[in-house]
Amino acid sequence: MARERENPKPQQQQSPSSSYTVEELVAVNPYNPDILPDLENYVNEQVSSQTYSLNANLCLLRLYQFEPERMSTQIVSRILVKALMAMPAPDFSLCLFLIPERVQMEEPFKTLIVLSHYLETTRFRQFWDEAAKNRSVVEVVPGFEQAIQAYAIHVLSLTYQKVPRPVLAEAINVEGLSLDKFLEHQVTNCGWVLEKSQGRGQLVVLPRNEFNQPELKKSSADSIPLEHITRIFPILG
Amino acid sequence: MAASYDYEDPSHYDTDSITHRTQQDQQPYDPTFVPDSVKTFVVHLYRHIREKNVYEIHQMYEGSFQKLSDRLFKDTPWPSVEAVAPYVDHDHVFCLLYKEMWFRHLYARLSPTPKQRIDSWDNYCSLFQVVLHGVVNMQLPNQWLWDMVDEFVYQFQSFCQYRAKMKNKSEQEIALLRQYDQAWNVYGVLNFLQALVEKSMISQILEQEKEGLEQFTATDGYDYNGGSNVLKVLGYFSMVGLLRVHCLLGDYHTGLKCLKPIDISQSGVYTSVIGSHITTIYHYGFANLMLRRLDKNATWVNRLSLKACSLHDLLRLEDESFSKPLRLKPNGFGEFEEEKFGLASVIESTIEQNNYVLWRRFFFPSTFLSSDGFRDLKIGVARCMHYHQKSPQYEQILKKNEQMYALLAISLSLCPQVKLVTEDVNTQLREKYGDKMIKMQRYDDEAFALYDELFSYACPKFITPSAPVYEEPLVNYNQDAYRLQLKLFLYEVKQQQLLSGVRTFLKLYSTISVGKLASYMEVDEPTVRSILMTYKHKTHVVNGDGKVTSNADVDFYINDDTIHVVESKTTKRYGDYFMRQIIKLEEIISDMDRVKLD
Numbered sequence: 001m002a003r004e005r006e007n008p009k010p011q012q013q014q015s016p017s018s019s020y021t022v023e024e025l026v027a028v029n030p031y032n033p034d035i036l037p038d039l040e041n042y043v044n045e046q047v048s049s050q051t052y053s054l055n056a057n058l059c060l061l062r063l064y065q066f067e068p069e070r071m072s073t074q075i076v077s078r079i080l081v082k083a084l085m086a087m088p089a090p091d092f093s094l095c096l097f098l099i100p101e102r103v104q105m106e107e108p109f110k111t112l113i114v115l116s117h118y119l120e121t122t123r124f125r126q127f128w129d130e131a132a133k134n135r136s137v138v139e140v141v142p143g144f145e146q147a148i149q150a151y152a153i154h155v156l157s158l159t160y161q162k163v164p165r166p167v168l169a170e171a172i173n174v175e176g177l178s179l180d181k182f183l184e185h186q187v188t189n190c191g192w193v194l195e196k197s198q199g200r201g202q203l204v205v206l207p208r209n210e211f212n213q214p215e216l217k218k219s220s221a222d223s224i225p226l227e228h229i230t231r232i233f234p235i236l237g
Numbered sequence: 238m239a240a241s242y243d244y245e246d247p248s249h250y251d252t253d254s255i256t257h258r259t260q261q262d263q264q265p266y267d268p269t270f271v272p273d274s275v276k277t278f279v280v281h282l283y284r285h286i287r288e289k290n291v292y293e294i295h296q297m298y299e300g301s302f303q304k305l306s307d308r309l310f311k312d313t314p315w316p317s318v319e320a321v322a323p324y325v326d327h328d329h330v331f332c333l334l335y336k337e338m339w340f341r342h343l344y345a346r347l348s349p350t351p352k353q354r355i356d357s358w359d360n361y362c363s364l365f366q367v368v369l370h371g372v373v374n375m376q377l378p379n380q381w382l383w384d385m386v387d388e389f390v391y392q393f394q395s396f397c398q399y400r401a402k403m404k405n406k407s408e409q410e411i412a413l414l415r416q417y418d419q420a421w422n423v424y425g426v427l428n429f430l431q432a433l434v435e436k437s438m439i440s441q442i443l444e445q446e447k448e449g450l451e452q453f454t455a456t457d458g459y460d461y462n463g464g465s466n467v468l469k470v471l472g473y474f475s476m477v478g479l480l481r482v483h484c485l486l487g488d489y490h491t492g493l494k495c496l497k498p499i500d501i502s503q504s505g506v507y508t509s510v511i512g513s514h515i516t517t518i519y520h521y522g523f524a525n526l527m528l529r530r531l532d533k534n535a536t537w538v539n540r541l542s543l544k545a546c547s548l549h550d551l552l553r554l555e556d557e558s559f560s561k562p563l564r565l566k567p568n569g570f571g572e573f574e575e576e577k578f579g580l581a582s583v584i585e586s587t588i589e590q591n592n593y594v595l596w597r598r599f600f601f602p603s604t605f606l607s608s609d610g611f612r613d614l615k616i617g618v619a620r621c622m623h624y625h626q627k628s629p630q631y632e633q634i635l636k637k638n639e640q641m642y643a644l645l646a647i648s649l650s651l652c653p654q655v656k657l658v659t660e661d662v663n664t665q666l667r668e669k670y671g672d673k674m675i676k677m678q679r680y681d682d683e684a685f686a687l688y689d690e691l692f693s694y695a696c697p698k699f700i701t702p703s704a705p706v707y708e709e710p711l712v713n714y715n716q717d718a719y720r721l722q723l724k725l726f727l728y729e730v731k732q733q734q735l736l737s738g739v740r741t742f743l744k745l746y747s748t749i750s751v752g753k754l755a756s757y758m759e760v761d762e763p764t765v766r767s768i769l770m771t772y773k774h775k776t777h778v779v780n781g782d783g784k785v786t787s788n789a790d791v792d793f794y795i796n797d798d799t800i801h802v803v804e805s806k807t808t809k810r811y812g813d814y815f816m817r818q819i820i821k822l823e824e825i826i827s828d829m830d831r832v833k834l835d
Contacts, residue, residue: 031427062488066423066702088779090529097487101721120732122770158773161796203797212794214803235823
């Protein structure tokens with residue numbers, strides 16, 4: 001039904017109809033096999049426009065699960081790369097739960113699973129090496145590198161008050177002059193500070209948060225929600 | 238390991254055998270013969286349904302139906318619907334309801350033939366269509382409506398398991414499956430549940446109730462203004478049904494989304510039926526475990542422990558006090574007047590006064606309406622009696638309870654937060670899984686095997702929703718879905734198992750250098766840094782709005798080369814503690830009052 005109403009204008013070709021966004025389509029027809037082509041187009045749109053919708057992608061994987069013969073390996077692999085980029089969210093495993101095991105044994109899924117494993121266990125050196133070997137899989141999705149760097153910085157700032165420059169360099173896979181440039185940008189925009197460590201190069205002071213600076217943790221007051229109190233109203237009365 | 242895990246259903250739900258053996262075994266089953274007691278049963282049930290006497294309907298549904306089944310239809314089906322139709326004016330809806338019970342009884346006590354599976358699907362289609370078209374003006378007990386949704390999902394799951402065992406299928410069976418490929422089709426199942434949710438407008442109703450514009454939870458879903466509760470409550474329970482189906486499919490995220498309109502942190506209509514309460518909590522917890530939402534799981538652990546506690550109390554209460562004389566009277570809560578309990582003369586069962594408060598809290602957490610409340614109370618008691626009959630449902634509930642303990646053991650081994658669990662649950666848990674949980678903290682094959690074992694025991698019966706490819710050689714694929722979920726879960730366990738080692742070391746120091754920790758753990762420095770970051774990643778959950786929550790029991794930060802350890806202080810919830818003590822005291826005082834009066 002949606003295909004009939006396809007808009008001739010090139011920019012809007014991927015949107016399923018003029019009146020519904022794909023998100024709405026999913027909300028109204030979560031179990032409708034007819035929206036499968038729309039969802040596939042939407043995956044490509046997410047890739048090109050650097051947007052992301054877990055709900056729509058899960059919906060598509062669900063339809064593939066119900067009708068395995070309609071599955072497109074290329075679309076699934078794009079969904080999985082997008083899910084990797086959503087780290088630290090567990091989206092990658094959410095997707096894997098819906099993909100049959102025999103499919104997961106094939107390429108490029110095997111590689112993607114290895115990549116996910118390196119990210120989950122924060123072995124960034126291995127991750128970047130492996131990613132470099134598989135450019136064809138990950139580089140078709142714009143913004144991949146930046147998304148993983150953002151995840152690395154997220155984990156680093158949970159862990160470190162001050163991180164040695166080489167550790168940072170390894171995690172985000174940036175070195176030398178480009179790293180200087182990157183740091184300069186972070187210093188002006190994100191409140192990072194550079195320090196000299198005793199004798200051994202640079203230390204990067206990451207912004208304070210309650211996880212790398214436990215003093216900041218708000219002591220949760222011992223408050224009781226009203227509905228708990230209502231339980232003893234009859235007794236009090 | 239997984240070898241001990243048997244994917245077969247329990248014997249009374251044996252879905253495998255094809256021949257309808259039991260019919261021919263003893264006396265021949267004549268589907269057209271209607272014994273007098275059945276005549277009386279359907280005539281009365283039909284009348285009570287027309288008169289919207291929820292209480293009597295519930296009595297007959299829970300009590301008489303079970304009793305007659307035990308007496309007359311232990312291993313034969315009930316008389317066919319055609320045979321009883323003349324006694325109920327051939328009422329269309331009643332016949333659909335009767336058939337639904339007929340199939341449910343068949344599934345529980347006999348083995349459905351492939352054709353019967355398909356017929357049961359057709360019956361659900363007709364029944365739900367009638368409900369969806371809004372022509373049902375009945376008022377049915379929540380228990381019955383829950384059982385419908387529950388059975389619908391169960392039969393779907395059972396069908397998928399049956400269909401996936403392709404190896405030994407006869408040509409006849411395969412022909413039947415191909416002919417009726419729409420029966421128990423996954424789209425059909427999901428769309429029925431979804432349609433019930435949407436058509437009933439239940440999420441809007443729950444939303445409006447928050448603003449005081451609507452009453453639903455307050456009346457336990459019943460309509461006291463002459464309307465029907467059927468669509469609304471079916472829609473409500475369908476949300477739980479959707480959660481369950483999605484869990485069976487491995488789609489945990491969507492499952493939890495379906496449950497969203499129900500505020501699980503409070504009691505509601507889902508807690509008004511014990512089966513629904515347990516199904517909801519179990520699947521909610523399981524889904525969160527799989528989503529690694531251990532922050533959510535912390536809440537869940539609390540809810541679960543509450544649940545397990547109540548269930549434990551309930552069962553103990555039933556076992557211990559079944560033969561003691563009944564003495565119910567208003568207690569500290571004061572919503573009841575004494576005559577109303579007098580009216581509840583059906584209460585042949587006996588409940589000790591001191592357990593009553595507990596019991597009541599378990600069954601009726603929602604607000605009571607003084608005049609209607611007692612009716613529900615009686616229903617509750619009937620329910621209580623019912624479960625005492627060691628019915629299949631009772632067994633199922635016990636099993637789910639055991640499974641929840643296993644899930645709890647897994648959760649707490651992955652994320653040691655013992656302080657969240659109440660004392661009695663903790664005791665129970667240590668009794669059941671104490672040894673295993675200590676072993677699960679280690680990083681070796683034995684620990685891994687234990688995770689495998691507990692997960693296999695406690696997980697739902699996953700299904701593959703797609704039909705077999707008939708053109709290819711026929712193989713069994715009924716284990717595929719389970720194996721995939723198990724594998725992915727163990728993958729996660731493997732990623733986390735390195736962490737218990739580092740946790741142990743961190744507990745010993747307030748500061749330690751990265752190099753020193755590396756040499757203690759017998760790995761190199763970069764590896765230790767990775768393990769420490771993994772620890773942070775796994776113990777800190779980022780929610781939708783980018784807010785980070787920590788569920789680490791031991792926390793730390795690194796300054797260049799030095800690790801600073803911060804033992805998170807246990808914040809004792811004094812408020813909750815005092816609240817519990819106040820209620821306890823009140824119970825004791827009302828006990829003592831009773832003693833004096835005697």
